[in-house]
Amino acid sequence: MRLVSGIKPTGGLTLGNYIGAIQQFVQLQDELKDAEFFIFIADLHAITTPIEKATLKKNIKDIAALYIACGLDPERVTLFVQSEIPEHNQLAYVMESTVYMGELERMTQFKDKRQKQTEGIRSSLFTYPALMAADILLYDADIVPVGEDQKQHLELTRDLATRFNNTYGDTFIVPKGYQPKTGAKIKSLSDPTKKMDKSSDNQKSYILMLDDLNQVKNKIKSAVTDSEAKIYYDVENKPGISNLLTIDAALLKTTIEDRVNHYKDMSYQDFKLSVADHVVSALKPIQEKYHALIKDPSLDAILDAGRDKAKMFAHRKIQKVYKKIGFQR
Ligand code: ATP
Numbered sequence: 001m002r003l004v005s006g007i008k009p010t011g012g013l014t015l016g017n018y019i020g021a022i023q024q025f026v027q028l029q030d031e032l033k034d035a036e037f038f039i040f041i042a043d044l045h046a047i048t049t050p051i052e053k054a055t056l057k058k059n060i061k062d063i064a065a066l067y068i069a070c071g072l073d074p075e076r077v078t079l080f081v082q083s084e085i086p087e088h089n090q091l092a093y094v095m096e097s098t099v100y101m102g103e104l105e106r107m108t109q110f111k112d113k114r115q116k117q118t119e120g121i122r123s124s125l126f127t128y129p130a131l132m133a134a135d136i137l138l139y140d141a142d143i144v145p146v147g148e149d150q151k152q153h154l155e156l157t158r159d160l161a162t163r164f165n166n167t168y169g170d171t172f173i174v175p176k177g178y179q180p181k182t183g184a185k186i187k188s189l190s191d192p193t194k195k196m197d198k199s200s201d202n203q204k205s206y207i208l209m210l211d212d213l214n215q216v217k218n219k220i221k222s223a224v225t226d227s228e229a230k231i232y233y234d235v236e237n238k239p240g241i242s243n244l245l246t247i248d249a250a251l252l253k254t255t256i257e258d259r260v261n262h263y264k265d266m267s268y269q270d271f272k273l274s275v276a277d278h279v280v281s282a283l284k285p286i287q288e289k290y291h292a293l294i295k296d297p298s299l300d301a302i303l304d305a306g307r308d309k310a311k312m313f314a315h316r317k318i319q320k321v322y323k324k325i326g327f328q329r
């Protein structure tokens with residue numbers, strides 16, 4: 001069994017990225033002893049919207065260090081940078097020649113991002129799901145752990161794998177998505193009806209994994225809630241409280257019911273303080289490891305080894321795909 005996933009270096013990683021993605025990677029790594037893991041930094045995806053060179057370079061290294069600081073074991077997991085494996089682009093072109101315009105037009109992530117940006121929308125933002133499908137199919141992934149916002153892209157990946165297989169014969173494994181039971185969609189702290197997003201303009205809306213820990217506390221304390229002064233889980237009518245309960249349950253690896261029982265008679269103030277403490281306790285050891293790793297030259301050696309292993313796999317796969325299509329003399 002093989003698991004594949006990635007994160008775009010578009011900004012600092014948020015608590016949403018941690019709970020929705022990285023925490024799952026680590027848990028699955030520890031549970032599935034026989035599985036293989038390919039986890040990468042999706043830097044090609046980061047230029048679908050404008051980003052400065054220095055920021056991109058810093059973000060790439062930061063994600064690599066954070067993956068390990070969060071508990072991914074480079075001995076168990078192939079960690080690599082996507083742009084170092086050109087086979088991703090080669091297969092992406094094949095996927096662009098498999099997907100229909102209508103399918104790409106239906107992608108909600110594209111529709112949302114296009115609305116936020118009126119001018120100069122890059123064509124790669126539109127074709128993004130073809131590259132994401134390539135990222136997954138290139139490594140014969142069985143399982144792809146991602147947050148809820150990526151479910152639609154994953155469904156499309158399954159359709160593309162099936163379509164290609166039907167046209168050219170069995171080539172790709174049709175992968176399954178995997179979402180965490182709790183925390184597949186962590187919401188913004190300032191507008192808890194929306195996803196917590198690292199590309200948001202409002203810094204108070206998200207917690208970055210590398211935020212100063214006092215700031216983390218303050219952000220939780222000022223999270224938008226409601227005026228009912230009763231703690232229970234109801235996403236529709238109490239999105240703010242429900243989001244904080246979700247964050248707490250996910251970090252403590254317990255259920256939301258357990259958290260509701262624990263907090264039901266508390267004031268909002270005490271509840272927020274307790275959630276803030278749990279977030280700080282989760283982030284503190286990660287930040288400490290991160291600061292040690294980011295200065296350590298062994299980080300580059302890990303990414304070099306990851307690149308070499310991924311490259312071997314990707315090269316073999318693209319040759320098979322090309323042969324199936326008829327790219328042969
Ligand atoms: P952007 O804001 O640039 O679109 P993003 O954080 O949505 O960034 P990625 O960095 O590629 O996109 O996300 C990496 C992983 O984190 C994906 O699996 C995604 O589903 C998950 N993720 C992102 N935000 C959240 C969130 N708020 N809650 C749960 N999971 C999330």
Ligand code: LTN
Binds near residue numbers: 006042045135136144
């Ligand atoms: N599209 C994802 C990031 C991503 C990814 C992938 C996730 C790129 N390629 C392959 C899983 C597998 C995002 O925007 N969050």
